[in-house]
Amino acid sequence: MSQDYDAVLIVSFGGPEGPGDVMPFLENVLRGKNVPRERMLEVAEHYQHFGGVSPINEQNRQLIAALEKELAANGPRLPVYWGNRNWDPLLADTLRQMGDDGVKRAIAFFTSAFSSYSGCRQYREDIARAREEVGPTAPEVDKVRVFFNHPAFVEVNAENARRELEAFPAERRDNALLMFTAHSIPMAMAEGCRYERQLQEACRLVAEAAGAPRWELVYQSRSGPPQQPWLEPDVCDRIETLHAAGGLEELVILPIGFISDHMEVLFDLDTEARELCEKLDIAMRRAPTAGIHPKFVRMVCDLIAERVEGLAERPALGELGPSHDVCPVGCCSYTPRRPAAT
Incomplete structure (x- = not known):
């Protein structure tokens, strides 16, 4: 059955836009996680090696621009929004803007092809927290299926x-x-x-x-x-x-x-x-990643169309078949284990 969606939401990890952003960004990423501070400082140096700017932000902007062009030309004709887990534009801010724009229900594309807590469930939890923070004006958000075998x-x-x-x-x-x-x-x-x-x-x-x-x-x-x-x-x-x-x-x-x-x-x-x-x-x-390859961009639009237009066909190769559209309650659960004492 087709669904009454009125926007697309691109959900990604986020990254610093300058040297001063690096440590606050990493603190957001690692908050509540058992990661040694030495590792955080090591990763911070990785970012500083590239001027403190993560390329993921510009790459997401390019993907969104390519998606907007493809959606305008071939549909589904929906506006595209962008929200991140760890840095601007943060999910709560994006959902607030969507609510102000009158968006009631959005279909989300996560920038991860595979199922895991970090790559799927945690993003769903982030969206749930952001919706709670925004309140009753926040739109409902569903997600497209993972696409590892598309x-x-x-x-x-x-x-x-x-x-x-x-x-x-x-x-x-x-x-x-x-x-x-x-x-x-x-x-x-x-x-x-x-x-x-x-x-x-x-x-x-x-x-x-x-x-x-x-x-x-x-x-x-x-x-x-x-x-x-x-x-x-x-x-x-x-x-x-x-x-x-x-x-x-x-x-x-x-x-x-x-x-x-x-x-x-x-x-x-x-x-x-x-x-x-x-x-x-x-x-x-x-070898490069999929990036904004035209076939990949069209695939994202096709995944959106599956849900927006209620298409029955779910293209998938191999033995595992197409992934589910709606995640089961216990899908990708994760309880961190404390490291053994040494």
């Missing part, structure tokens, strides 16, 4: 991977490794969601479409204390292991767990992983 998401990532693989000499291409990366999460979080399974399926689909016989999934950007188990292996640790075993000379890294080339991509991959590969004499190429 044909367009797979196709765009496969195109990006294939382009980088084909940049290697033909005689060395078959031995090149396609290494997918995603944000690591605590094991306790992974156990309560389908994050790992969805990632493995998306990687398999993209590798097959790209014609890459040799591929694997690794993780990056962990931030918890060392005593707390997180998903592994880490991208740099795995590169070193493969190099030591003599099995890595050509490498393409594709950050499939992200949809834009934001700070964690630029620092963890384009800086740290690249410097490691140069040190080990590994020919490394980094």
Whole structure:
């Protein structure tokens, strides 16, 4: 059945817009989390390395501009708003503006392709708190389904991977490794969601479409204390292991767990992983994320149309099928575990 939506809401992580924003932003991100202060200062230095400006904000602006153009041309014809979890424009401020503009019900697109507490449920909790803060004028907000196995998401990532693989000499291409990366999460979080399974399926689909016989999934950007188990292996640790075993000379890294080339991509991959590969004499190429690829932008509009127009078809590749439209009550639950005493 079609739904009476009157706006689109893009929901993202947020990031600092200048050096003075970095520490307040990170304090917002890490409030209530068991992350060592040393790690926060380390990440702050990552941002300062790029002038204290996170690229995620400009990338979201570009995505919104592309979406507005596509929606105006091909529908659904709805205004687009933008709200962040951790920095301006904050969700409460955006929902307040939406209410002032007369928006009653919005369909939200989260900038995460996979199911997890951090990538889905926490955003839903953020929206619920923002609606409570705004009060009765706040619009209702639903979300589109996760899209890890949507044909367009797979196709765009496969195109990006294939382009980088084909940049290697033909005689060395078959031995090149396609290494997918995603944000690591605590094991306790992974156990309560389908994050790992969805990632493995998306990687398999993209590798097959790209014609890459040799591929694997690794993780990056962990931030918890060392005593707390997180998903592994880490991208740099795995590169070193493969190099030591003599099995890595050509490498393409594709950050499939992200949809834009934001700070964690630029620092963890384009800086740290690249410097490691140069040190080990590994020919490394980094494939871009989906970004504002026209097929990806159209996919977002199609996901919106599924809900706004009540379309019965839910395109999805592979064994897992399309994800649910409405999250079950216990979906992606997470109870942080205290690290074991040492």
